[in-house]
Amino acid sequence: MTESNENLLYFLDDKPYINMTNACTNACVFCVRNQKEDVQGAKLWLDEDNTSADDVIVQIESNKEKILKNKEIVFCGYGEPLIRVNEVIEIAKYLKENYPNLKIRINTNGHANAIHKRNVAQELAPYIDSISVSLNGENEEVYNKISNPKIENAYEETKRFIRACVEAKINTTASIVENVPNFPVDVERCCVIAKSLGAKFRSRDFIPNGY
Numbered sequence: 001m002t003e004s005n006e007n008l009l010y011f012l013d014d015k016p017y018i019n020m021t022n023a024c025t026n027a028c029v030f031c032v033r034n035q036k037e038d039v040q041g042a043k044l045w046l047d048e049d050n051t052s053a054d055d056v057i058v059q060i061e062s063n064k065e066k067i068l069k070n071k072e073i074v075f076c077g078y079g080e081p082l083i084r085v086n087e088v089i090e091i092a093k094y095l096k097e098n099y100p101n102l103k104i105r106i107n108t109n110g111h112a113n114a115i116h117k118r119n120v121a122q123e124l125a126p127y128i129d130s131i132s133v134s135l136n137g138e139n140e141e142v143y144n145k146i147s148n149p150k151i152e153n154a155y156e157e158t159k160r161f162i163r164a165c166v167e168a169k170i171n172t173t174a175s176i177v178e179n180v181p182n183f184p185v186d187v188e189r190c191c192v193i194a195k196s197l198g199a200k201f202r203s204r205d206f207i208p209n210g211y
């Protein structure tokens with residue numbers, strides 16, 4: 001199989017990430033896509049946004065040695081990885097079978113069950129180790145200002161997805177981004193919400209250059 005020219009696999013500080021798609025059902029104010037076209041020199045915008053699992057697996061195999069120096073690989077790129085949930089499951093399954101010591105994490109906006117109209121958390125659970133879901137705010141109003149969602153009831157759907165991941169026994173973290181200029185978030189309240197959903201909580205600082 002010919003290797004794709006796109007950066008489906010990229011490294012950030014030598015850690016491996018998988019870039020599935022440009023598409024996203026949010027348009028977050030802090031999204032790296034608003035700030036730059038590359039991440040540490042890797043152009044992440046996909047010219048042909050029709051990545052197959054095999055396209056990614058070929059790039060994984062080409063970078064095997066570098067990947068094996070790491071403990072974890074993360075699905076996190078320019079768009080929302082779980083828009084391509086079937087491909088993500090196929091790749092994660094491949095990684096579990098061929099790289100058994102590598103932990104697999106997904107960073108997601110939490111809209112997957114709403115998009116696909118089925119419980120994908122249950123489908124992902126056998127193949128991934130952890131998931132980080134962008135809670136982004138303490139209520140719908142704050143969430144909508146920060147995330148600009150393109151789906152209905154996105155905040156409630158995101159919280160439901162966090163709960164579904166916890167129930168599927170995935171190590172689940174609800175995350176927010178703090179100190180985004182003009183977009184304050186009630187960190188304490190977000191932490192309480194994350195805990196009430198059974199998830200861990202993580203707040204990270206906004207980084208102006210996007211990572």
Ligand code: SF4
Pocket residue numbers: 024025026027028030031032033077078079080108109134
């Ligand atoms: S959910 Fe992620 S990829 Fe989508 S707009 Fe927000 S930060 Fe960007």
